[in-house]
Amino acid sequence: MISLTIKKGYNLNVSGQPSSEVSDLKKPDRVALLPGRILFIKPKLLVKEGDEVNIGTPLFFDKRDDRIQFLSPGGGTVQKIHFGPRRVIQEIVIHLSDKEKKESFIAFSENQINAMDRTDLVKAILNGGLWHVLKALPFRDTAAPETIPPAIWVCLDNNEPFHPASHMYLDGKTGLFRFGLAVLKRLSESVCVSVATESPISDDKFMEMVTHQVSGPYPAHDPGVLVYHTKTHQLDNRSWSVTGQDLLLIAELLKTGVYPIERLITVAGSLAHKKYTARTRIGAPVAGLMPSEDHVAQARIVAGGVLSGYTVSHDSYVGFYETALTALPKGGEKEFLGFARPGIKKHSYSRTFLSVFNRKPLDMDCGMHGEERACVNCSSCANVCPVDILPQFTMKAIHAGEVEEALDHGLLDCVTCGLCSYVCPSKIELSTILENAKRDYYKESM
Amino acid sequence: MKALNTIFDSLRKYFEAGGRLEKLKPLFDATETFFFIPGDVTKEGPHIRDSLDLKRYMSIVIIAILPTFFWGIYNTGYQSIASTGSHVSFLTAIFKGLEIVLPMVIVSYGVGFFWETIFASVRKHNISEGFLVTGLLFPLILPPTISLWQVALGISFGVVIGKEIFGGTGKNFMNPALTGRAFLFFSYPVSMSGDSIWTVTKGTGAHVVDAISGATPLSLSALSGPGMDISSSLTHAGYSMMKLFTGLYPGCVGETSTLLCLVGAVILVVTGVANYRIILGGVMGLLGIGLLLNLFAGDGHSPWFSLNPVYHLVMGGFAFGIIYMATDPVSAPGMNSSRWIYGILIGALTMAIRVFNPAYPEGVMLAILFMNLLSPVIDHFVVDFRLTKRMPNV
Numbered sequence A: 001m002i003s004l005t006i007k008k009g010y011n012l013n014v015s016g017q018p019s020s021e022v023s024d025l026k027k028p029d030r031v032a033l034l035p036g037r038i039l040f041i042k043p044k045l046l047v048k049e050g051d052e053v054n055i056g057t058p059l060f061f062d063k064r065d066d067r068i069q070f071l072s073p074g075g076g077t078v079q080k081i082h083f084g085p086r087r088v089i090q091e092i093v094i095h096l097s098d099k100e101k102k103e104s105f106i107a108f109s110e111n112q113i114n115a116m117d118r119t120d121l122v123k124a125i126l127n128g129g130l131w132h133v134l135k136a137l138p139f140r141d142t143a144a145p146e147t148i149p150p151a152i153w154v155c156l157d158n159n160e161p162f163h164p165a166s167h168m169y170l171d172g173k174t175g176l177f178r179f180g181l182a183v184l185k186r187l188s189e190s191v192c193v194s195v196a197t198e199s200p201i202s203d204d205k206f207m208e209m210v211t212h213q214v215s216g217p218y219p220a221h222d223p224g225v226l227v228y229h230t231k232t233h234q235l236d237n238r239s240w241s242v243t244g245q246d247l248l249l250i251a252e253l254l255k256t257g258v259y260p261i262e263r264l265i266t267v268a269g270s271l272a273h274k275k276y277t278a279r280t281r282i283g284a285p286v287a288g289l290m291p292s293e294d295h296v297a298q299a300r301i302v303a304g305g306v307l308s309g310y311t312v313s314h315d316s317y318v319g320f321y322e323t324a325l326t327a328l329p330k331g332g333e334k335e336f337l338g339f340a341r342p343g344i345k346k347h348s349y350s351r352t353f354l355s356v357f358n359r360k361p362l363d364m365d366c367g368m369h370g371e372e373r374a375c376v377n378c379s380s381c382a383n384v385c386p387v388d389i390l391p392q393f394t395m396k397a398i399h400a401g402e403v404e405e406a407l408d409h410g411l412l413d414c415v416t417c418g419l420c421s422y423v424c425p426s427k428i429e430l431s432t433i434l435e436n437a438k439r440d441y442y443k444e445s446m
Numbered sequence B: 001m002k003a004l005n006t007i008f009d010s011l012r013k014y015f016e017a018g019g020r021l022e023k024l025k026p027l028f029d030a031t032e033t034f035f036f037i038p039g040d041v042t043k044e045g046p047h048i049r050d051s052l053d054l055k056r057y058m059s060i061v062i063i064a065i066l067p068t069f070f071w072g073i074y075n076t077g078y079q080s081i082a083s084t085g086s087h088v089s090f091l092t093a094i095f096k097g098l099e100i101v102l103p104m105v106i107v108s109y110g111v112g113f114f115w116e117t118i119f120a121s122v123r124k125h126n127i128s129e130g131f132l133v134t135g136l137l138f139p140l141i142l143p144p145t146i147s148l149w150q151v152a153l154g155i156s157f158g159v160v161i162g163k164e165i166f167g168g169t170g171k172n173f174m175n176p177a178l179t180g181r182a183f184l185f186f187s188y189p190v191s192m193s194g195d196s197i198w199t200v201t202k203g204t205g206a207h208v209v210d211a212i213s214g215a216t217p218l219s220l221s222a223l224s225g226p227g228m229d230i231s232s233s234l235t236h237a238g239y240s241m242m243k244l245f246t247g248l249y250p251g252c253v254g255e256t257s258t259l260l261c262l263v264g265a266v267i268l269v270v271t272g273v274a275n276y277r278i279i280l281g282g283v284m285g286l287l288g289i290g291l292l293l294n295l296f297a298g299d300g301h302s303p304w305f306s307l308n309p310v311y312h313l314v315m316g317g318f319a320f321g322i323i324y325m326a327t328d329p330v331s332a333p334g335m336n337s338s339r340w341i342y343g344i345l346i347g348a349l350t351m352a353i354r355v356f357n358p359a360y361p362e363g364v365m366l367a368i369l370f371m372n373l374l375s376p377v378i379d380h381f382v383v384d385f386r387l388t389k390r391m392p393n394v
């Protein structure tokens, strides 16, 4: 096992931490898939409103490769399909029936997996509708089934506030996890499993499977960061990644022949009434996880982490990949003589507030806390960047239209962690600028 | 506070597009955002943002400058009264100092702000907080005898030529306050150098008692002929190392006290607003060249060669320059290793100018300006070097 310490990054000490308890939620009455939240895909619907579907019935596929399908996480009727601007499919809502029917898929034993042809295995995952959980770096688009990646990274932890810790969802699933690794080993020569050094998992059987023990501030556990710090060859940049929970889904599908629907989702943030980790279903309604208490109405609900996530409305659903919901104060109050306050409770990467002496978690709202200005070259952004990009220079290259130069600067290594935008005193949207440039580059090369 | 907010809300309409005072929108915004951090919220990207903004950043710089500013007031007043031979009390020194320094500061801020507002309204961008620092630094690096019209001219040059023609704060590559000073230095050398400019004698009702009290340690040192020992002529003139360090002697308004510059440095470095690498590098460069010169000291060489280089740290504007001017992030390089190079070269150049070109005894300002010009170049090479070590990802 390799111990890896990632030095750069930053841990936000946000208030509203979840308790360590995992509660089982009762079955919701609806679940949904959110195609608009899945990067790059061009969804083509296979169902219409009113159709009966089972757990595992294909709802849509990706027009770019029709084998990549997305299956229904519930059995019942297609209640509503929401379209956004330009007819983007936003939500496919399934009203669940009391007794949900399940599609059945072929089940395999571990020995069968080990002896299987790669093509057949790929086909089984494709048919089971879970191929899309395999993502190809650096763009994190769905992996191309025929490609043999240099490595597949299984990143078990995520230290962006607040995500379920690996020991919570792996509890009692060592065997299933082993099965999942056997599957991945058929797809790539090299399978890396990373876990946080501080993880309480002590099971020896499990630890044997771990290849990298990683410590460091957010986003140390991001696959892009791990690849950046371990790569020995340029080809490694094209490694694949899968999260721990998603790998368990693949394992369950192939082992049992049933389309899996369970998800652990952390609900937290200073405005969440109850802060906990929920065992619920893929595509569960936000309202079921976070009841609409008064203070939730004043909150911004973020799906997928406070730095890299997106805003969801209270009547929406949790996206397939998201395992965190955070209720943050909306912010937006003007602050009188704000620049002159001692700031014992003002969170900051810098040492310009008295909060440097305050170790307590701090309330963080969605305010900008200042106006946009030109870059003053303070280099805070470069100091936090986990993959040694110099965001201020890369941003200037992008603005000047010098894509090649931005690429030389490591644009594709950017993991969109959002830290550079967080720290910038000039309030420049660095991570968005880099992310857009990276996506544009990808779309042009597609 | 609520009332103030209401006032701003009711006045805003005049400054919005189509309003009568539309052109003055940046002025309105600057005033409003001085009192209130705007309530904007994140739209995209990370949902939460650091509490630090440029206003806070620049306020810390101002706080760090204040000790030298107050000392400048006291010292200027003290020197002015002392030159008449009369007894100086603390209060009279302060009053006299305020009388001299405040008008300079007011003119510097007023005129500079005028230009900032004009450029901001033409370019339709906001007034940058960086100016609050420039406007305060500028009078502190001028001799107290300077005329107010020269202050106005200097700050105009600094803001317009040093900054705005490049596109404003963040796009300029020279420190505006230094640009203004350099302009005055070359256009009005008589007002900017010599022995008679460091103490205000006008209005004190007496003439200077002792001519030597008008000379600064640097000009005094530059006067020493071959074979003379600078440190003893300094001591002879009353400039002990301790006096030079604490700063009760004639000089530019804010520069004389190395001690208080150090206080500022502590504030800047502890808060992380200034990069310590530049300051340390500067000190190293200065001492390094100084020690090197010591090796060559002896007959036929200027007495500078044998001077203990520690004197250079406390004489003239070096401390002030390296702490407040060289660390201005906009005109300094952005990479840590470039910052070392930049600092070291400023120190070395300062020494070189002082020793080899006594016509400009105050080398630090020119050294910083020159290095301002070079800083993008240093960054360019350092970044390029770094990229050669980066495994490509395309």
Ligand code: SF4
Pocket (backbone or CB within 6 Å): A381, A384, A385, A386, A387, A388, A389, A391, A413, A414, A415, A416, A417, A418, A419, A420, A421, A430, A431, A434
């Ligand atoms: S450039 Fe910004 S968003 Fe990208 S990895 Fe670095 S800090 Fe994160």
Ligand code: SF4
Pocket (backbone or CB within 6 Å): A374, A375, A376, A377, A378, A379, A380, A381, A382, A391, A392, A423, A424, A425, A426, A427, A428, A430
């Ligand atoms: S943090 Fe912002 S102001 Fe500082 S160097 Fe980066 S982009 Fe420029």
